[in-house]
Amino acid sequence: MQRPNANPQQLPNGFSYQRMTLSAQKSLNLFYHLQQNLPWQQPSTTVYGRTGPIPRLQCFISDNEIEYGYSHSKLIIEPWPVILLAMRERLERHLKQPLNSLLVNYYRDGCDTMGWHSDDEIELGPKPTIVCVSLGAERVLKLKHKATNKVTDLKLHSGSTLIMHGDSQRDYQHAIPKQTTLAHPRISLTFRYILPTPS
Ligand SMILES: O=C(O)CCC(=O)C(=O)O
Ligand SMILES: [Fe+2]
Numbered sequence: 001m002q003r004p005n006a007n008p009q010q011l012p013n014g015f016s017y018q019r020m021t022l023s024a025q026k027s028l029n030l031f032y033h034l035q036q037n038l039p040w041q042q043p044s045t046t047v048y049g050r051t052g053p054i055p056r057l058q059c060f061i062s063d064n065e066i067e068y069g070y071s072h073s074k075l076i077i078e079p080w081p082v083i084l085l086a087m088r089e090r091l092e093r094h095l096k097q098p099l100n101s102l103l104v105n106y107y108r109d110g111c112d113t114m115g116w117h118s119d120d121e122i123e124l125g126p127k128p129t130i131v132c133v134s135l136g137a138e139r140v141l142k143l144k145h146k147a148t149n150k151v152t153d154l155k156l157h158s159g160s161t162l163i164m165h166g167d168s169q170r171d172y173q174h175a176i177p178k179q180t181t182l183a184h185p186r187i188s189l190t191f192r193y194i195l196p197t198p199s
Contacts, residue, residue, distance in 0.1 A: 014168030022159035031135040056112040062101040099191040110182025118169040131191040137184035
């Protein structure tokens with residue numbers, strides 16, 4: 001029999017996945033609370049010379065005095081909501097690393113997406129640890145090895161936690177593709193540590 005937290009999905013080096021880090025009820029409650037209370041933004045970005053709104057909503061939460069050029073868009077910095085501070089502290093204790101920033105993504109349905117990218121901005125340092133907690137609809141995360149183009153699919157269940165660490169950003173790109181038949185929304189909480197900018 002499978003242990004409830006066992007990882008049935010074979011993952012490349014630098015990725016670790018835990019299915020049930022939050023109960024179904026807690027995940028749903030947190031999903032609705034954040035959906036209703038976060039100040040969602042839909043900034044524009046330029047991809048291959050075309051400027052348009054990003055295909056999802058987002059909210060960037062961070063400690064003061066952090067500059068982050070995520071996807072070359074200007075991010076409005078929000079303060080930490082109390083409801084997310086305990087999760088941040090629990091993850092920091094588990095990782096034995098600080099996490100000073102959180103990019104929250106809100107996929108309103110299966111037509112909202114995140115294109116291929118690596119979280120390899122200079123402000124994240126050489127081997128960043130990024131923790132991604134999923135709430136709501138199950139979505140597929142695609143991982144593509146940069147050298148071989150081999151693609152691995154990982155299902156992200158509500159209440160799960162994916163940790164990307166080591167050389168995962170150097171060696172892989174990741175994306176959340178369209179699932180046009182999916183009507184349900186999903187929120188992902190992506191905790192990171194952004195190096196302070198020298199003044
Ligand atoms: O929504 C996800 O699970 C992926 C989010 C992501 O890749 C990011 O915020 O950089
Ligand atoms: Fe990412």
